[in-house]
Each structure stands twice: as C-alpha cells, then as structure tokens.
Amino acid sequence: MTKKEALYQYLLRMGDDSLILGQRLSELCGHGPILEEDIATTNISLDLIGQATLLLEYAGELADEPKTNDELAFLRIEKHYANALLVEQPNGNFGDTMMRQFLFDAYRKPLLEQLMQSVDKRLAGIAEKALKETKYHLRHSSEWVIRLGDGTQESHSKVQASLESLYRYAHELFFENEVDEILLNEGIIPAAKTLFPLWEKTVTEVLEMATMSLPKNNWKFQGGREGRHSEHMGFLLAEMQYMQRTYPNMEW
C-alpha cells in the first residue's frame, strides 16, 4: 500500500464517521425531544456534515480515479464505507443518542488536537477548524450524560443501559491496521495508543460525575473500518442515497 492509498483510506474513515453520524442526527430534525435539543442535534449534524464535506473532498482527490465528495458520500456501496460501527447505531432514546455522541466526541477531540500537528498541512487545517466545533459538541454531550446519569432513577437506568449497549462499539474507534502504520511513520496521524488514554480519562471522569459505572463485560465489536457494517447501515444508506440514486447527478 502506498502512502497515498493509506491517506485515502484514513480520510474515508474520518469523513464517513462525520457523514454517518451527521446523517443519524439529522433524522431528529423536527423530532427532537424538546425544541432546544432538536436545534442542538441538527446544529451538530450540520457541523459534522461540514467536516465530512472537506474530508471527503480531500479523499476524492486522492482516489485512483478522482471523485467528488458527493460521489463518495452518496454513490458508494455499503462495504466501501469505512465509518466505525458506533456512529451508525440508531438514535434509540435520547440517552442512546447522547451516549453515542459522547463516546464519539471524547475520541474525536483528542484526535483532532493531535492532527493539528500533522505534517500534512491540509489535514491539519481541517482538524484545527473542526476542533473548535467538536469541543462544543463534547461539552454538550458530557453535560447530558451527567444530567441523565445523575438525574432520576429512571433516567439513570435508561442511560446506563445506553452505555451497556454502546460501549462495546467504542473500542473500534482505536482500530489500527496497515493504513495507520504507514501514516504514523510519515508523521501524518497520531497513534491509537496515545489517543486511547485521553479518551479513557474523559469517559471515566464524566461517568463518575454521572454516577454511572462501566460495563462489567469486555465485549468488543468491530468491522466498520473494514466495511463490515451492522444491519442498521443498509437502511441508513437507503434513505441517505435515495435522492442521488433516483435523480443521478442532481445538485441543489
């Protein structure tokens, strides 16, 4: 694998994480539990889709046959998406939505912080821009995890159940293969082993304040980074790709 191929794959991972989570959150437009959170989740969705636009645009330029970001976003088949399983999980109840967001934000923030030091200046620029927004997302999701966990008995048990079900997907965020090895050696990306303790620290601190506990089992699922997705992904793509598949090349 060449450096260019590795970077293409890596940008797809980041871009697809943003795109798919952004798509999930956009489903709440008009369906948020309260007006403020309807606005908040769609605002976060907009930020994520904005990040996906830049990341997939860069990826498209590195593809064997150059592609636009729209082609990458809307015209790939399921097994060519490289997002983590975590972000494609359904919105569920509000605790599920916030827990999924929190586990992701707690990973994305240190990743972006370290990418600002990347020798790849374009990626560093995207990271710098995205970080400002991601810090805000993390604050929002952390506060909700604490409020729900340290709230009523019912909110506590519900969000604890959200954690139990989503935590097994979180470790995939630190998946590494040949792609990472190449980019790490080039000084383009940080190592997962430097990110993991930062993620763990945030998660531990927030869960403690939320009076919650980590799942006892050690189940870990992975596959998304290599294109093996959960059953939810097909339904999400069907909705997301509908317009572009039905009216090829349409633009706003």
Next chain:
Amino acid sequence: MVSEKVIFDLLEGVFDPEVPVLTIVDLGIVRSVQYHEKQLIIEITPTYIGCPAMQTIEKDIESKLQSNGIQKFEIKTSIAPAWTTDWMSEKGKQKLKEYGIAPPQEELDKSVLFGEPLVVPCPKCNAKETKMVSQFGSTACKAHYQCKACQEPFDYFKCLR
C-alpha cells in the same frame, strides 16, 4: 485596474444573510483582497465548517462586484487559519448588540468540559443576570439565552476560539 481598497469598500456593503446587520467585513469572513498577476482574488472563510450561508455570501459578493462593473475576479474559500470571533470588528460587536444579539464574550473555560459560567449581559437592559437556555441557537454561531431581569429571550453570538 480597480484598487484593492475600492474592492474592500464595496465588500463593506455585503451583508451576512443570517445576521443582516453585520457586513461580511465586520464578521471577519473576508480574509484578503489581492491581485495575483493581475487576477483579483477574494479570499473568504466560513465561520463554522457547515455554515450554509457561504454559497449565498459568494453569490452576494459576485452580484455586488458585477453591479459595480467589476467582472473579472475569483472567490476562494480557505479554512486555515480557522476563523475565530476575535476577527469580528469592534464596530461589528456594537452593531450586534444594538440589533439585540449579545456579542461574543471572553471565554473563561479552560477545561472545555466544565468551564466557569460565562457572563453574557442582556443586550436589551444590560443586566448581568442572564441564563443560558440552550448551547445551540437559531444558527450554528449562536446560543440561546434569557435575561433574568427583563425576561427577554435573546441570541448570544458564541465565542469561538
């Protein structure tokens, strides 16, 4: 050749579509106006990555320049260095306040997670006793507040750094 200063003055007449009291120069969206080998290049930057107003802003710049007889130019969007509210002019902050939107305040949080609460004075009555209703407001760049003194709900232009 029209001077860069003249172009810049024209851009002072292009308003932000979401916050129509501010010009794109007040907001700090216009990064530079320069000639590169006789080609006029206008560099703009988004406030937030996904800001949906960027396309409208580009079109507004085009029509402003074209209606003033300037036909040849290129608009470039750059994201680095990233926009911060520090780039908003003092005049812009004043205009925001008069419009009823609280201008960005000094951010106090260092830890990100649990920063000190911000003091965001009410743009209507100047009372310092206000509360945040939601971290996210009507656009990506705003949060939603309410004044405890006069009860007025208002938008706060978030400090972004």
